Amino acid sequence: MKGQVNISKATIDRLPLYFRTLRLAQDEGIDIISSDELGRRLGITPEQIRKDLASFGQFGKKGVGYYVNELKRNVGEILGLNNxxxxxxxxxxxxxxxxxxxxxxxxxxxxxxxxxxxxxxxxxxxxxxxxxxxxxxxxxxxxxxxxxxxxxxxxxxxxxxxxxxxxxxxxxxxxxxxxxxxxxxxxxxxxxxxxxxxxxxxxxxxxxx
Amino acid sequence: MKGQVNISKATIDRLPLYFRTLRLAQDEGIDIISSDELGRRLGITPEQIRKDLASFGQFGKKGVGYYVNELKRNVGEILGLNNxxxxxxxxxxxxxxxxxxxxxxxxxxxxxxxxxxxxxxxxxxxxxxxxxxxxxxxxxxxxxxxxxxxxxxxxxxxxxxxxxxxxxxxxxxxxxxxxxxxxxxxxxxxxxxxxxxxxxxxxxxxxxx
Structure with a gap:
């Protein structure tokens, strides 16, 4: 994930919101979440979410959604929470x-x-x-x-x-x-x-x- | 300002940041502020700021900037703080x-x-x-x-x-x-x-x- 450039402040500011929402979904026992559902929970368009997450790498599976645990771990690593x-x-x-x-x-x-x-x-x-x-x-x-x-x-x-x-x-x-x-x-x-x-x-x- | 539609959640979430930044600028005694300077203080592009503020009405003067007091009052009204x-x-x-x-x-x-x-x-x-x-x-x-x-x-x-x-x-x-x-x-x-x-x-x- 290092070496990525030109990630906007707006995207970076949304990452903790993604992390929070994924953590809540995890607590609810949800395994897979679509960008539509993430968007609904966050009030952000699914396109924006897919675009944000794509700037860091390839997460999720087309037509299936994102694996909650995996995506949460990845967003946590991007945020440096594993430090x-x-x-x-x-x-x-x-x-x-x-x-x-x-x-x-x-x-x-x-x-x-x-x-x-x-x-x-x-x-x-x-x-x-x-x-x-x-x-x-x-x-x-x-x-x-x-x-x-x-x-x-x-x-x-x-x-x-x-x-x-x-x-x-x-x-x-x-x-x-x-x-x-x-x-x-x-x-x-x-x-x-x-x-x-x-x-x-x-x-x-x-x-x- | 009523009757405005389709204002994105992202724009609405930025309004309190604009208000805060304008309040700090006011405290510093700044009368006029450009979208470039607002953008620098907020880490948001000047284009985004102009676009956000334009969704609510016509503020500021081309080539001059925004009048800090006036814009703060307007953003405050949009936020309903005058209630x-x-x-x-x-x-x-x-x-x-x-x-x-x-x-x-x-x-x-x-x-x-x-x-x-x-x-x-x-x-x-x-x-x-x-x-x-x-x-x-x-x-x-x-x-x-x-x-x-x-x-x-x-x-x-x-x-x-x-x-x-x-x-x-x-x-x-x-x-x-x-x-x-x-x-x-x-x-x-x-x-x-x-x-x-x-x-x-x-x-x-x-x-x-």
């Missing part, structure tokens, strides 16, 4: 604690290996069997535990400082929940999460009801 | 509390008017100035406070029961954080949020670094 990334959450307020407890990350193969905060009342407590450590020890701990991904769940005012620390500590990627535009080196991958996007989509649909 | 929907969160664990405190919902014009839980230790407490109420009073409170959107933040095992209650109470839409496939009437709009999608996208990118 079992080590993740850390920074900022253990309500959101950080919710993320530390989020069961789906485990299902996808992510390992939660560290939690960080700056509040002396929070440092030393335990969330989901992981101890909260002092943010000042982040660099050392990122190296020791080979942390690949840092999740920023601190208030907006502290987010850039945390991003700088994560970059300095040598993580490969940042997942940011703070609603600000971060300044990070061009080589750093950052995904900005905005929880209001889902709510906005819902607003669109109920407005038209 | 100032009343929202309620069900399940006040860490995730529910984080959602109840999420500042961006206010910025977008959503009003948090109720919180529900079933735990006697949680009922009566206050999050973000809103009192947590007994889930058994949901139907009455949804009517009294004209609640349009219910947000499900309970564990997966309880989620379907909560969805049934919300449907029965007469909300217009459901935003679901539980990782299960919900059964709701066809007329009910539901958006399923999966936090692992952002993390999966990040995994894709760092795998290819």
């Amino acid at each position: 079992h990334w080590n993740i850390a959450v920074v900022g253990i307020g309500h959101l950080g604690a919710a993320l530390a407890n989020y069961q789906n990350f485990v299902t996808l193969g992510f390992n939660l290996v560290a939690l960080f905060d700056q509040d002396p009342n929070v440092i030393g407590t335990t969330v989901n069997h992981v101890k909260v450590e002092d943010i000042r020890d982040m660099k050392k701990i990122v190296k020791e535990r080979n942390i690949h991904i840092g999740i920023i769940a601190v208030p907006a005012a502290f987010a850039q400082g945390v991003a700088d620390k994560l970059v300095d500590a040598g993580v490969k990627g940042i997942w940011n929940f703070a609603p600000i535009k971060m300044e990070v080196p061009e080589t750093m991958h950052i995904v900005n999460e905005d929880l209001s996007i889902g709510l906005s989509s819902l607003s669109y649909h109920i407005t038209r009801k | 100032h929907w009343n929202i309620a969160v069900v399940g006040i664990g860490h995730l529910g509390a984080a959602l109840a405190n999420y500042q961006n919902f206010v910025t977008l014009g959503f009003n948090l008017v109720a919180l529900f839980d079933q735990d006697p230790n949680v009922i009566g407490t206050t999050v973000n100035h809103v009192k947590v109420e007994d889930i058994r009073d949901m139907k009455k409170i949804v009517k009294e406070r004209n609640i349009h959107i219910g947000i499900i933040a309970v564990p997966a095992a309880f989620a379907q029961g909560v969805a049934d209650k919300l449907v029965d109470a007469g909300v217009k839409g459901i935003w679901n954080f539980a990782p299960i496939k919900m059964e709701v009437p066809e007329t009910m709009h539901i958006v399923n949020e999966d936090l692992s999608i952002g993390l999966s996208s990040l995994s894709y990118h760092i795998t290819r670094k």
Whole structure:
């Protein structure tokens, strides 16, 4: 799958949706799924789905459909989920604690290996069997535990400082929940999460009801 | 804007991203933005952006760009954000509390008017100035406070029961954080949020670094 080029961002953004839908189909005990059925579940045209998946290789059988287990494994590999990334959450307020407890990350193969905060009342407590450590020890701990991904769940005012620390500590990627535009080196991958996007989509649909 | 037809789900899903990006541009004090610059910020081609926005009407000026304030207001109207929907969160664990405190919902014009839980230790407490109420009073409170959107933040095992209650109470839409496939009437709009999608996208990118 390496060496593929020119895959659009839109296609890449749809892959986790495919993975999610295949996982749900697998849970329902479905063995084979057509692009029509995948399309129905996702609200994406079957043509688009076939085109997206074809950019990575030859999956599925014409006139039969996709083998759910096989396609899920393949999409998971494309997404790199088989790397079992080590993740850390920074900022253990309500959101950080919710993320530390989020069961789906485990299902996808992510390992939660560290939690960080700056509040002396929070440092030393335990969330989901992981101890909260002092943010000042982040660099050392990122190296020791080979942390690949840092999740920023601190208030907006502290987010850039945390991003700088994560970059300095040598993580490969940042997942940011703070609603600000971060300044990070061009080589750093950052995904900005905005929880209001889902709510906005819902607003669109109920407005038209 | 009403009476528009055949707008693809992919376009609709991009509108909140446009709104978010325009809001950030506004915060930066930018008055006019080109489709090239919007595309750069979003990782979407300028052609796609022009096509998406053209399906709703005539925005922007050829050779000049889009007026940020005007376009943001228009996209906000398309998304129905000017309706100032009343929202309620069900399940006040860490995730529910984080959602109840999420500042961006206010910025977008959503009003948090109720919180529900079933735990006697949680009922009566206050999050973000809103009192947590007994889930058994949901139907009455949804009517009294004209609640349009219910947000499900309970564990997966309880989620379907909560969805049934919300449907029965007469909300217009459901935003679901539980990782299960919900059964709701066809007329009910539901958006399923999966936090692992952002993390999966990040995994894709760092795998290819």
